[in-house]
Amino acid sequence: xxxxxxxxxxxxxxxxxxxxxxxxxxxxxxxxxxxxxxxxxxxxxxxxxxxxxxxxxxxxxxxxxxxxxxxxxxxxxxxxxxxxxxxxxxxxxxxxxxxxxxxxxxxxxxxxxxxxxxxxxxxxxxxxxxxxxxxxxxxxxxxxxxxxxxxxxxxxxxxxxxxxxxxxxxxxxxxxxxxxxxxxxxxxxxxxxxxxxxxxxxxxxxxxxxxxxxxxxxxxxxxxxxxxxxxxxxxxxxxxxxxxxxxxxxxxxxxxxxxxxxxxxxxxxxxxxxxxxxxxxxxxxxxxxxxxxxxxxxxxxxxxxxxxxxxxxxxxxxxxxxxxxxxxxxxxxxxxxxxxxxxxxxxxxxxxxxxxxxxxxxxxxxxxxxxxxxxxxxxxxxxxxxxxxxxxxxxxxxxxxxxxxxxxxxxxxxxxxxxxxxxxxxxxxxxxxxxxxxxxxxxxx
Numbered sequence: 001x002x003x004x005x006x007x008x009x010x011x012x013x014x015x016x017x018x019x020x021x022x023x024x025x026x027x028x029x030x031x032x033x034x035x036x037x038x039x040x041x042x043x044x045x046x047x048x049x050x051x052x053x054x055x056x057x058x059x060x061x062x063x064x065x066x067x068x069x070x071x072x073x074x075x076x077x078x079x080x081x082x083x084x085x086x087x088x089x090x091x092x093x094x095x096x097x098x099x100x101x102x103x104x105x106x107x108x109x110x111x112x113x114x115x116x117x118x119x120x121x122x123x124x125x126x127x128x129x130x131x132x133x134x135x136x137x138x139x140x141x142x143x144x145x146x147x148x149x150x151x152x153x154x155x156x157x158x159x160x161x162x163x164x165x166x167x168x169x170x171x172x173x174x175x176x177x178x179x180x181x182x183x184x185x186x187x188x189x190x191x192x193x194x195x196x197x198x199x200x201x202x203x204x205x206x207x208x209x210x211x212x213x214x215x216x217x218x219x220x221x222x223x224x225x226x227x228x229x230x231x232x233x234x235x236x237x238x239x240x241x242x243x244x245x246x247x248x249x250x251x252x253x254x255x256x257x258x259x260x261x262x263x264x265x266x267x268x269x270x271x272x273x274x275x276x277x278x279x280x281x282x283x284x285x286x287x288x289x290x291x292x293x294x295x296x297x298x299x300x301x302x303x304x305x306x307x308x309x310x311x312x313x314x315x316x317x318x319x320x321x322x323x324x325x326x327x328x329x330x331x332x333x334x335x336x337x338x339x340x341x342x343x344x345x346x347x348x349x350x351x352x353x354x355x356x357x358x359x360x361x362x363x364x365x366x367x368x369x370x371x372x373x374x375x376x377x378x379x380x381x382x383x384x385x386x387x388x389x390x391x392x393x394x395x396x397x398x399x400x401x402x403x404x405x406x407x408x409x410x411x412x413x414x415x416x417x418x419x420x421x422x423x424x425x426x427x428x429x430x431x432x433x434x435x436x437x438x439x440x441x442x443x444x445x
Contacts, residue, residue, distance in 0.1 A: 006050070007069065010043040011076055037099020044073050044100070045107035052111025059116035066111045070104045130154075131203045134162055134211060145175055145282065150214060160198055164209035176208055178282065183210040185254055185284040193245035195265075195279035215277055217267025220332065224261065224339055232374050233409035234274070235336040236400045238266060239329065241276035243397035246329070250322040250393060257283040257320065259328035260308040261335055274414035285320060306348045307341040308332060311356040311384050323386040326396055330360075330381025330389075337374075338366050342382060356384065374403045 048069055052062055077097060129136045136149040140161060151162040165179050187197045200210035220238065224230065230238075242264055249256060258280060269275040283304060304313055310327035313320060334342045343354035360382040362375055377399045383389050390396040400406070 006047045007072060010047055034095060034099045037096045040073060041100050041103025045103045048107030048111045052115045057115050059112055062115035063112050066108045070108045073100045073104055131162060131209050132201050136162060159214045160211050161214045162209055162211050164207050179208055182282045185281045188252060189248055191245045191248040193241045193276055193278060195277050215265045215267045217265050219262050220264045220266060220336060221261035223266055224336060229339045230336045231409060232337060232371055232405040235333060236403055236406050237274060237409045238276040239333055240397050240400050242278050243393045245278040246325055246393040253286050255285045255320050255322060256281060256325050257285055258304050259325055259332060260305045261332055268418055273411065273418045306351045312386060314352045321386060322392060323389045326381050326389050329396065330378050333378045337370055371403060371405050374405060
């Protein structure tokens with residue numbers, strides 16, 4: 001708003017003072033027109049500099065806005081000429097444009113450079129924080145509610161991931177309750193395929209945070225988008241691990257409600273490759289219906305990710321059973337095998353309608369390539385009626401284990417894959433100190 005008002009001031013100044021141009025030229029020659037250009041240009045320079053230095057922005061977005069602002073003085077000048085309002089000949093006009101170009105160009109460069117430099121400084125200052133015994137070193141990801149940082153315990157020197165509420169959410173009691181419920185839910189789970197919670201607490205400024213294991217690796221979403229659909233055997237290998245994590249969660253009455261490729265990480269742990277880790281229990285619900293959906297509702301007031309949610313989750317999100325998570329597992333399996341979720345539609349409402357009304361099916365080209373027994377398992381997970389799905393995650397794990405392709409993916413193949421990626425992309429591989437580096441995909445919501 002203030003930037004727009006300042007721009008209007010600059011336009012008014014440029015229009016109102018042009019009539020003094022003939023006197024300046026008579027008194028100072030060509031230097032007079034440069035004085036006028038400098039006077040007008042100083043206002044535009046100030047506008048550009050203020051925008052770049054005081055409006056938080058990425059340098060790309062700043063460059064776009066600055067480019068638009070920088071065209072304004074030339075547009076005003078050309079309008080003057082077009083209307084016949086310019087009081088001098090063309091030669092002084094070109095000098096005038098040159099002077100404007102100097103000041104606006106200088107201001108634009110300062111704005112873009114300053115915006116980028118200040119963003120780097122802000123990020124460094126933010127990442128150099130200390131929360132209790134933990135020093136934050138690098139931001140790994142951010143979402144609607146939380147931010148995740150790579151951190152190190154000051155005494156143990158062990159890398160870990162710290163998740164904290166975004167600054168603008170600090171004063172929202174509902175966000176704080178949700179955040180605390182998430183860590184409490186995760187802290188009750190001990191399965192090795194669930195992200196482990198190390199610690200939690202409050203910083204001096206009131207920020208609530210929790211600390212979990214750092215997982216160098218790739219989310220299944222990134223894995224498929226970078227490398228394409230997975231071999232059936234590898235997909236089964238990863239899915240069986242998540243079934244085991246869900247077995248524990250469901251046994252204590254927790255429904256995850258947001259199982260999706262982005263919330264599952266494939267990584268190397270303790271030298272073991274292709275370990276699948278389930279994380280982000282921000283939408284967890286107890287079997288009795290107590291949950292967090294009303295505080296984290298997304299499009300259409302629905303809590304969850306439409307591409308992977310069960311039909312009943314959209315219709316009655318407060319009355320879900322464990323089989324809702326099994327439907328999401330089927331949608332994740334479909335994505336791992338084909339590179340896309342079961343239903344791809346133009347908008348969220350159409351996706352939700354497809355989940356409720358349209359039968360899931362593999363595209364014809366995948367029907368010929370994928371094992372029939374594995375397709376049958378996935379499609380059973382995607383049954384509209386929960387009663388038609390597997391009884392529990394243990395039954396799903398057994399069905400996956402019985403697929404004929406299961407033995408085609410081994411720890412040795414997985415180790416070779418991670419070693420190849422370590423050389424190509426810098427991802428932590430088997431045999432490396434997996435707790436130290438690599439790329440990590442942490443959901444920040």
